[in-house]
Amino acid sequence: MxxxxxxxxxxxxxxxxxxxxxxxxxxxxxxxxxxxxxxxxxxxxxxxxxxxxxxxxxxxxxxxxSRIKEDDTSVPYKLNGYWYITKFEKGKDYPIYVRKKETLQAEEELLFDCNEMAKPHSYFKLGGIAISPDNTLAAFSTDVVSRRQYSIQIKDLRTGEILKDKINNTTGSITWANDNETLFFTKKNDVTLRSYKIFKHKLGKDVNEIQEVYHEIDDTFNTFIYKSKSKKYLVISSSSTLSTEYRILNADNPDGEFRLFQERQRDLEYSIAHYNGCFYIISNAHKATNFKLSKAPESATSIENWEDVIPHRKEVLLEDIEIFKDYLVVNERENGLNKLRILAWNGEEDYYLPFNSETYTSYIGNNPDFNSHILRYGFNSLTTPSSIIDYNLKTKESEVKKEQEVLGGKFKKExxxxxxxxxxxxxxxxxxxxxxxxxxxxxxxxxxxxxxxxxxxxxxxxxxxxxxxxxxxxxxxxxxxxxxxxxxxxxxxxxxxxxxxxxxxxxxxxxxxxxxxxxxxxxxxxxxxxxxxxxxxxxxxxxxxxxxxxxxxxxxxxxxxxxxxxxxxxxxxxxxxxxxxxxxxxxxxxxxxxxxxxxxxxxxxxxxxxxxxxxxxxxxxxxxxxxxxxxxxxxxxxxxxxxxxxxxxxxxxxxxxxxxxxxxxxxxxxxxxxxxxxxxxx
The missing domain is CATH 3.40.50.1820 (Alpha/Beta hydrolase fold, catalytic domain)
Structure with missing residues (x-):
């Protein structure tokens, strides 16, 4: 031919x-x-x-x-009184999302079966799932074209009914205010698909009356919204390759005005996390090329109020943090390798989790519970299947919750x-x-x-x-x-x-x-x-x-x-x-x-x-x-x-x-x- x-x-x-x-x-x-x-x-x-x-x-x-476990289940995680689980069933292509109230022995409640949802479509992707603070509603998003343009809908978890509200052309990410009725989300530009506007929608109101909250007019920036892990703040982020900017609003007051945290500056990149009356800031401020960790009071209005917690180090890249009530976990990279550093807020502990391998991957996993003493993290290498590990920050004991199964009986890492x-x-x-x-x-x-x-x-x-x-x-x-x-x-x-x-x-x-x-x-x-x-x-x-x-x-x-x-x-x-x-x-x-x-x-x-x-x-x-x-x-x-x-x-x-x-x-x-x-x- x-x-x-x-x-x-x-x-x-x-x-x-x-x-x-x-x-x-x-x-x-x-x-x-x-x-x-x-x-x-x-x-x-x-x-x-x-x-x-x-x-x-x-x-x-x-x-x-044949090497992939078809009837597979994720490691459950607990959030706001419910255990959340994702599972796959044999012969089916898409995940099923369920939850159980309080204990893993409780009756299973179906949230979404993507196999059923995907049936009418040649392409299907479930984007974000956001559960309302009172656990009764699930906002979710779907893409059936593969252009990353998601439609948002809401499911009443008490009745199983899909509400009539439907909002198109979003990023798929959804954030609830603490009132259980106000949703925040990001719309995309119809032509460029840039994430450029934040809107809010109140349940029961016409979706044609959604209210614009923020418009990112600089076409080199994208914008998104999320809620702090402490649940106290709604946070709007605007970001470009070399610059970021955040606005904050108390999540109990969704109709209030967002306040600028630190205005954008060329070459200033930062991210924020809320804890105990302060914001913790990862940034490259003052030529911190590999980033440093600072903190500032909630009332702070500029970079002048930032105080260093972990100073910049030339040989160590500070990639991420995870905040718990009693501990701070820092994800660092040195000489190409990930390191997880544990610090107690009371100043009594500061150490690294031991990883003994020449080349490997470790990462902070899903840790939505602010009050937990359990750090969930992942570990694998080119020869070692992925493991999900729970590490008790108080007792220093580790439990492998799941190791990836390689079926077929032929694989031996040695x-x-x-x-x-x-x-x-x-x-x-x-x-x-x-x-x-x-x-x-x-x-x-x-x-x-x-x-x-x-x-x-x-x-x-x-x-x-x-x-x-x-x-x-x-x-x-x-x-x-x-x-x-x-x-x-x-x-x-x-x-x-x-x-x-x-x-x-x-x-x-x-x-x-x-x-x-x-x-x-x-x-x-x-x-x-x-x-x-x-x-x-x-x-x-x-x-x-x-x-x-x-x-x-x-x-x-x-x-x-x-x-x-x-x-x-x-x-x-x-x-x-x-x-x-x-x-x-x-x-x-x-x-x-x-x-x-x-x-x-x-x-x-x-x-x-x-x-x-x-x-x-x-x-x-x-x-x-x-x-x-x-x-x-x-x-x-x-x-x-x-x-x-x-x-x-x-x-x-x-x-x-x-x-x-x-x-x-x-x-x-x-x-x-x-x-x-x-x-x-x-």
Missing amino acids: EAPKAKKKKKELEIHGDTRVDNYYWLNERENQDVIAYLNSENNYTKEVLKHTETFQKNLFEEMK NYTSERIWATARDGVKVPISLVYKKGIALDGTNPLLQYAYGSYGSTIDPSFSTIRLSLLDRGFIYAIAHIRGGEYLGRDWYENGKLFFKKNTFHDFIDCSKFLIEQKYTSKQHLYAYGGSAGGLLMGAVINLNPELYRGILAAVPFVDVVTTMLDDSIPLTTGEYDEWGNPNDMEYYNYMKSYSPYDNVEKKNYPNMLVTTGLHDSQVQYWEPAKWVAKLRELKTDTNTLLLHTDMDSGHGGASGRFESLKEIALEYAFLLDLEGIYV
Whole structure:
């Protein structure tokens, strides 16, 4: 079957005296039937090229599914007199939400069965669930398109009735005031999908009369609302990449006026938590690059009233806190590894939970009960399944509440090994790489290796366990996570040195990690594969323009590849809020720098690796036309005979399929693509 060829329709894009020609710009016409026909032809081509792997894909799907406990139940948590539980039933794709009053032996009360709710839809996602303070009502949100535009409704938990109130085009997050009748939520801009207005709705009133509470007019900011863990305050947050601002209101007075906590300042990022007459503030104030913890009285009106509790430390990134009545828990990161620090408010205790591993992931779990002495946290590693652990802050005793089951009887963690190695980037900086592979394989350069990274927004990819990944490891693959600049694995500076005019460090780090893995004989050019999604897809596009010869194959999921055009179009969702990450190309200096690495703009006549590119027609984060245009241009210019495939999910968006197991079919397709290139079919 011949590869599809998109029509060329010349469009000139001019700015700063520079003209770019985009022959595939027309593919952004979502309602154009020629566009849909082209995407379908690419899907048919992908299916035909991989037809010989269809049985293998099904086997991979069943194999991955067989490791997952179908009739699974979450660890219960208690909130306001009820135990809340999420469970899955065998043969069903979606979660079921239930609760029990006071004790786990009480009769089960059904909140939501998403399997029933999803039946009329090809895509379904239950967003937020917010229970009223008196436990009688549940506000909930749903998305049935996969554009992250949620509709809010209310269920009367006494009768099971869904009230007539329905509010569309929200973020899906809902917050109750303490009066049990006032709901606060965030609406999205219809065009850009920016979260820009906070509204309140009183039960019984017409939803057309919802009242605007706050309007974020700066289009580089998003806004949201939540309630403090102490339940005393409603909090409105406005945030951009480099700046935040909060407003507060007593939750007993939902009709009052929100008060500004600390006005926004360029480069001032902060977050707040309420406790015992004070607000505790994580911030980068006064050049605290890795953030510090301060406190201020409730009446404080500016940064001048903030007093340091945990000062800034150059080598330690302060990521998060959890406040209890008697204890403060601090989530820190040092040398790339998570650490949980316990401090008693009375000053008598200050220590770290012990974690003895070279590379692992720990995190603060769900701890909604302010008065509890139990800290719930999670732990896993590349070789250790996830555990949910309750730690008694008073007795210092730990209880593993749940360890992830890996079904099938074949998995034994002692059969795998993980390590962390350090590659030297071209500018002399040491870049960590987390690796996992099956014990006993010879590191002689013949192993297939899948190298993954993200490298943007300060988002850290921690080395976590995956049952799905076992399908590669058991077939001889090594899996590598390159902790490249642009994330925050090694602190805030690690992020700052991988954005704006330092963005190319992200790409160079990934390439230099690839070269190091080859030099150290973990793999070779003939067996090295790379994978990235979204901004990680931009990474894939950049590295194959720079060093295509290093890779046998590429997986690019929902890739952000047309950087310049997207960042110049402020009608596209997320664009204006991204200026502090990528730069504003309306500024000529940023335009030229972006253009120098934008994957779509730098496709050339040369050989490229084998590639599988995936996207979703309804993606609100990275619009489908970016990968579609990129593939069309690659088809036109590439000089090799390597495989190039585009697969578009015509029903979903950025997160892929909504069903619990449907998403495994997408992964089975990706894995079959990789294993096919290696000639592995068992």
